[in-house]
Amino acid sequence: MLELNAGIPEGPVSEAWTKYLDHVKLVGPRNRPSYDVIVVGTGLAGAAAAASLAAQGYKVHVFCFQDSSRRAHSIAAQGGINAPKNYRNDGDSVYRLFYDTQKGGDFRSREANVWRLAEVATGIIDQATAQGVPFAREYGGNVANRSFGGVLVERTFYCRGQTGQQLLLGAYQALQHQVAVGNAVMHPRTEIQDIVNIDGRCRGIVYRCLKTGEIRSMSADAVVLASGGYGNVFFQSTNAFNSNVTAAWRAHKRGAGMANPCMVQIHPTCIPVSGNFQCKLTLMSESLRNDGRVWVPRKEGDTRSPDQIPEAERYYYLEERYPSFGNLVPRDVAARNAKYVCDDGLGIGGRKQVYLDFSDAIKERGHQVIAERYGNLFDMYEEITTESPYQVPMRIFPAVHYCMGGLWVDYGLMTNIPGLWAIGEANFSDHGANRLGASSMMQCLADGYFVLPQTICSDLHDLYRQKVTTEHPEFAKAEADVKDRIHWLMSRQGSRTPMSIHKELGEVMWDYCGMARTADGLQQAMSKIDDLRDAFENDMIVPGSADGTNQALERAGRLGDFLELGHLMCRDAYERNESCGCHFREEHQTDDGEVVRDDENCSHVSVWEWKGKDQPHELTKEALSFDTLPLMTRSYK
Template sequence: MTNLDAKIPSGPLEKKWDSRRFELKLVNPANKRKYRVLVVGTGLAGGSAAATLAELGYNVEAFCFQDSPRRAHSIAAQGGINAAKNYQGDGDSVQRLFYDTIKGGDFRSREANVYRLAQVSVNIIDQCVAQGVPFAREYGGTLANRSFGGAQVSRTFYARGQTGQQLLIGCYQALERQVQAGKVKMHTRHEMLDVVLVDGHAKGIVTRDLKTGKIQRHFGDAVILATGGYGNVFYLSTNAKNCNVTAAYRAHRRGALFANPCYTQIHPTCIPVSGDYQSKLTLMSESLRNDGRIWVPKKHGDDRKPGQIPEGERDYYLERKYPSFGNLAPRDIASRAAKEACDDGRGVGPGGLGVYLDFADAIQRLGEDAVRSRYGNLFHMYAKITGDDPYKTPMRIYPAVHYTMGGLWVDYHLQSTIPGLFVLGEANFSDHGANRLGASALMQGLADGYFVIPYTLGNYLADQRPGLADEQHAAFAEVENEVRARLQRLMDVNGSRTVDSFHRELGKLIWDKCGMARDKQGLEEALRRIPELREEFWGNVRVPGDTGDFNQELEKAGRVADFMEFGEMMCLDALTRDESCGGHFRTEHQTDDGEAMRNDDDFAHVAAWERKSDGSGWTEHREQLEFENVKLSVRSYK
């Protein structure tokens, strides 16, 4: 049994991080340059980590599969970033951000991690402003804020609807500065295909140069994965097309436990699916719920145009069911309420899979110009995709997969169960519990990269002799051979079905059985069908081209092959977690009015899965969650 020691510091909550920082070992400045650190992924978490570690003096090698680190999917985050600055004087504090985040996560995250996140949130904003991130401002020159789902204070900092882009560019600039300084070697269009262990410690990776197909070995004294989430297991999601679970899953196969894979976030406000050819879904920022009102017709099958449905015949269901939070109810709750309305036959648009997000009241109250200045780019984006003008007719929205709270298990130091392998950002599981609040992902990614890993990594390296091995070590040769064999195996199938057709089928199966609502029967069916589909994949997939070349189909095939295994683990976790919490809604466990019913006696734990070495399944390990500072309560937004 792997020992899941989360290494949470003792002492009062507000002192834990300070006292741990004092206890952590340091690497002296002259010695830092003797260590090489590999950072995989250059989004907010990886980019900020790479830049900061290089500033400290470490030699960093950073990898991304995109053609530039600036294109990582963090760039697509729209709404904003939370921080407990209390600039608005509306009652915010570190304690309140901590509490909102713990509660928002439905009491399934670690107190100590979340508290640290809330503490460092204030430093993040300072750092980003100093870099030149053009956050929204008041006329007097101070920073502006807005409110977001799951909170009753305005603590969200934003740059129009492009906050992720602006934060990532700040981080990318810091990274490129270190490239220029010779402290970061950047490998673009490189995909990590496996991690190399030497004497049980992560000491390197094997990559494929996507331009040339060349397989390469890279030694590092430590390896940091910041490779994002696994939302694309559903095929259709708001994730960028190339987002994948491969780096995390390859590490899992080498022994890193994977925590809470069933915690996935379905975002309530996305543009509905329009046809079978659909390749991805587009998010409409949650910030729209500040001024937009969500409704469906009261009458079943009402096919009148929205403008022809009188006020009295509309059901503003979030305002009705959750009067105190209204349209700003947390994401999981808003998503399920939309599903409920559509399942009830009151959905709008083609197939009845949509609800209205209506700005008529806001336009009347504030004027069209004010609405345009707040949401102009989002309205523009909506109009481009749908051909409808949201200033004149309500938007149609439907929930879609957006974020994954599960990830590789890490301790308080962000170290996985493999020593020397650290995991940051969405790729780890640590801070959001069973549901993430809006504007918290950017906060976590940057907290991990700018303000946590720079301290905790040194503590690991202080005990490691630099340059312990090199690329000639037998372990590298062995892993490289396995990587090559696997690529060849994909090519050799030479079947008749495309990679995408398998991915779509897997995604639909997982969406149906492990999506917004799950039950025992459906999950058991998925657990039967996924291995069948996987077998068909390995017997009938067609990958054109060749391995020693730029080959996008081969890239996809490797990723889909990993999703085929990962999806099974996810359904197994969903089946084993026999309760409802946050984004994990088991229909067997709900209150009379359809709310999630937690079971704290049996499930107040992190489920961390270990893959059996013969690949025959997984073993569950549990980390009990201790709540010393908050009282577990029924999450109410009424």
């Protein structure tokens, strides 16, 4: 059993963060330069944390597998970032954002973390503005807002359809500034292979230089994993080609608990799959649902072009089923309903796709307004499909997008291994069973700019003068393990490529652990994954050499971790015997297909402990409490 103590300050959640800050032990400015901090990953969370810690004076080493830290996948986030600024005077507040996030997550997140997120969110907008992030402005010069799914206020800030790009560049530039000052050092084109624990504390990492193939170690006083989500376990997803779970998973195998791994968000508006060679699915921002109307023909097998289908013969299923939220229901609800109408045979052309139609919005607001709001998304869509959304409705279908699950962390964002921290999508803490749109960037930047830089000192302050170097024998041992594993991978000379096995894993995950899950299906999936692990071990081929750039070797290494993770996700989905948010167990639903939670038995975080190869994981439950917002049935009708 894992010993889990979230360490939430006692008292009302609205005062918890202030209380924490008032009592956390600090590290003085003169002492900070003597502490080394490793940050793995340079997305919004990693870059923001690295820049903030370096600016405080810590010595920060930053690792990323890309050639430049500016390329982390946060850059692809499109729609926006939430903050309860109440600029629109429409009743927004910290409580409202807390309420929406907690309800949107279907009551499977920690209240105190969610409250803190809502509390610090306004500061992110001010921080980014000060860095020169060009948020969209109204004609009077004030910052503009739009609305996102699952909420009744306009609190989303945006930079055209490239909000993630601009926020990431803000954090990236702040980090590069710190590199120039000398407080941060970049290690691009490196991939973490293992973490090193000494006397129960994380004291460093082993990594591979992707250009030379060298295996190296680095010691530190704290290691921060900001390595993102594991959506690529599904092979086809909206994640970047190289996004992977390796850093988090290797930490998990060294003792870090993995929390709620089955909680994966399927994004409702992506461009449908067009061929079997495809791994990357392109997302169309949720912001499009502000102006786009989702519909399918009412008649099964209707082959007419959309403009030939009269209004009465169109099924605007979200507007009809959810009159108060309409097209802006949360992602899990929108995705599931797209699946339902397609399962009923109403998908366009008999395929798995539905319309997202802008003709009414263009009529109402004019071409120019729509172009200004979504121009780049429309261009991107046209580039891929050859159809212009200005002329014909978009065709969309759900795709894997975001992982709510991740490494277990306490209130301060430290994992159960002292000295090892997890921030951003890599941790599990804030989104419960479903994340609301425009909340991931909010959480990443909250963690990176405002939470971790305040909490990391709590663990550092008494470490002074207890330096460990890479001369310690544990580093040599970990390096030897890594070299053995790479040697083992290189000696695979079977017939199947890593990508072909990965693709098959993805199909199993999508079919059995995707938008709808059953106990029986999940058991089948686990046994299928066992077969794939067998193929991985006995029939895979890895070309080339380990001494230099070898992308197939990188992929094979990541695949091994995905196979183990996929198995655990199915187990977690199997053990969570309820439906909640994105986790939809067919056994637990209402007559009209809404989720049915089991609050009595399932109001907990499932935290899994690695017990060794071929040993089943062990489950520890962290009970959740609902003192501020009582449990209620989520309804968007």
